[in-house]
Amino acid sequence: MKIEIVVDPARPAPPASLVSRVAPAASAPAASDARGASCCILQRPEWADVVPLEQYENVTPLAPIFYTDEYRDATNYFRGIVKSGEMSPRVLELTENVIRQNPGHYSAWQYRYKTLMALKSPLDDELQLMDELAIKHLKTYQVWHHRRLLVQQTRNPGPELEFIANSLQVDMKNYHTWSYRQWILAYFNDDALWSHELDFVESMLESDVRNNSAWHHRFFVAFQSGVRNGDEDRDAIVRRELAFVKERIAIAPNNASAWNYLRGVLDHAKIPYSELQAFVLPYSLPQLPLGIPPEVVDLENPLPSKDSQLPCVAAVEFMADIHEAAGGGDLVKATELWKSLANEHDTIRKRYWEYRIAESLKTKSGGDG
C-alpha cells in the first residue's frame, strides 16, 4: 500500500455496540485512569525512582507536535525506562498508556513485546487486550504486527479466525484484517484451519457480493495456497469455481470483482475465454433475449436476473476479447464492441477502448505483413 499519513482530526470510532460485542475488554479503564484521579505518572509515588527523560530537540523541528501534558509525561517516563532497560509489570502499564495515546508509537510496541517475553507474561491476556485495540485502531500497522508476534509465540491460531471474522464486521474491506487472515492460514497451514474457509468467504459475499477482498480471498483459498486433502481433482475445483462465479454474476451482473474473478480462474486454468461465450453473450446484449421459457433455462449458464442493467460493460469487454482472440473477420465484431464501450457504455475509458482498437489493427496488419 501506501505510505499513508492522514491528518484528520475527526477520526471516526467504531460503533460502541460492535466494540463491546467483539471485545469484552473494551470497558476496562485505560491504564492512565486505573490509579484514580492523578493522570500524571510524575505524581505517582511508585514511579519516583525513575528519572523521566525529556525529548531532545536540538534544532527547530519540522512539523513540531504540540503534545498534551499527559503524553509528554508518559513518554518522558518511557524514555527513562528504555534508558535503564527495566522490564517489569509497570512497564506493561506504561507502554499501554503510551500506546493508547499514540497507537503508532513504534518503540512502545517494540519495548512492550520485549518486556512480555522477558516476564513470560500470559499472552492470552495480552491477546484479549489486543482484541480491543485492534478494533479501535484497525488501520494501524503496529497493532497487527504485534498480534502476529504474539500468535507466533502462542501457536494457537484457531481463535484468531473468529476474532478476524468479528473485526471484519466493523470494516468488511479492511486490508490489514484480510492480510492477517491470509497470514494465519498460510503460516500455520493446518487442515482444520482451512476447513471452513470457503463457507466463510461465501457468507462474506452474501453480505456484499461486491466485496473484492472476499473475492480475492476466495482465489487465494482455491488456487494459491497449495492442494489440500480432498482438493486433488483440480479440474473439479475449476468447475466448482466457475459455477460459483457465474451464479454471483447472474445475481448482480455489473460487478467488476466477479468478472475479474472469472477472468482470473480462466487464466489460471488456461481455458480460452471462448468457452464461456454461451454464458457471457446474454449479458452483453442491450436486453434479455425474449421468449425463453423457464423450463429450458440452462443451469450451467444462468441468465441475468430480472431488472439487471444491460448491457453489462464487463460482458461487452469479454465478448470483444473472444472476438479478438479468434482474429480474422471477427476483429470487426471486436472493434464494433469496443466502439460501443468508448462512445456509449463506458466513456470514461474512451481512450483505453480506442487504444484497444488501434492495437488490434496493428496486430492484424503485422500478421498480414
Next chain:
Amino acid sequence: MLPASLPPLSKGGHAAHCKRCLSGLPSSQVDIDPAKLALSFYCLGSLDVSGELEKKTKDWEREQWREWIWSQQTRGHHGTGFRASSYMTAKHSTEEHSGHDNPQIIMTYTALLSLSILRDNFSRLDRKGLLEFLRSCQNIDGSFSSEPLGGDSDLRTTFCAFAISTMLDDWSGMDVANALQFIYSCRTYEGGYGQSPFGEALGGTTYCALAALRLATKQLDPLSLQDRQKTVRWLVQNQAYNGGFSGRTNKDADACYCFWCGASLHVLDAGDLVDNAAMSSFIASCQFKYGGIAKIPGEHPDPYHTYLSLAAVALLPPNSSEGASWALCPLDPLLNATYQTSSWARAHIPAPKVDDDALGDAGI
C-alpha cells in the same frame, strides 16, 4: 456531466496548508511522530511541485529544515539511515544509540528526497553506512524490513530500497535478483500487486512494484506482454465515473490513487489512457476552501493527499486551455519528485567519483 472547464487549482492555498503543517501540528496528530519525515516530504514536495517553495519559504527556514533532517541521520548497530523524528531521543543523552531509535527505510527515502528538494549538497551523507543499513534490512525472501532485523516488510519498503539504491547509483546494498523475486510473488490474478504475497491488488503497492521493476531493470517495459495488458486493464478499470481512481476493485475513488494508479500507468508508458480532464475535475472537487486537498470531496485536507493529488496533476495534466493554475513542474514518476529535484538527487547523492590522477598528485 463533467463541467466544461475546471475551477482553478488553488496552488497558493495548498502551499499555505503545507507550510502551516510544517510549522506545527495539534496534539491530535501525535501518531505522525513515527512517520514525521514522510509528512515533511509531502509538505516540501507540494511546495516543490507547485513551484511555490522559493516564494513561500525563506533561506533561513530551508537552512533550519536541512539541519533538522540531518539531525535524524542515525548510525545504528546495523548501518546508517534516517529515523522518523527525535521522538525517542532523550535530551542530554550521551549514548550514541539506544537501540530504540533506529533508522527506518521509508523515512530514509523521504529524507533523501526532502534534502534534494532543499538542494543540500549531501556532504554529510554516510554512504557506506547507508549501504550496510540496506543490506541488514533485506530478508531471506528478498523483501525488506522497515528497520534492520525486524519490523513489517512489504512492497513499500522494497520500493524505498530500490529508490535509495538508484539515488546512490550503487546496488551493492541488496541482492537484486532476490528482491525482484519478492516483487513477482506479490502479483495477483487481477493484474495489480498486493502489499505482500497473497494480498489483494492495491493501487499504492502496484506503483511500488512497477516503479521498482523499472528502476532496477531499466527496461522500457519490465513485464511480459500479457502481464502488461492485464495490469494496464486493471489500472484503467480503477478510474471511477467521477474521474477519481479507486485503489482496489469496487472501492470508492480517493485522491491519492490518482497518483498511485496514474503514475503506474505512466511507468508502463500508458499514461495517455487516463481521462486527465475527468481526473483533474475530481481533484478540483477535493480542494478544501482554506487550502489543501482531501481524499474525497467534503473531507478535511492533509499533506499526503495534497501532495499526491498535485503529483498526479503534474504527471497527467489537463488540457493546457485550463489555464496557468493547473500548470505544475514536470514530475519524475519513478522517484516521485520533480525532475529538477530527482536530477539533483541523482547528481549529488552518489559517492563522488575518485579521480586517480588527483590522488596521485596529492601523493596518496
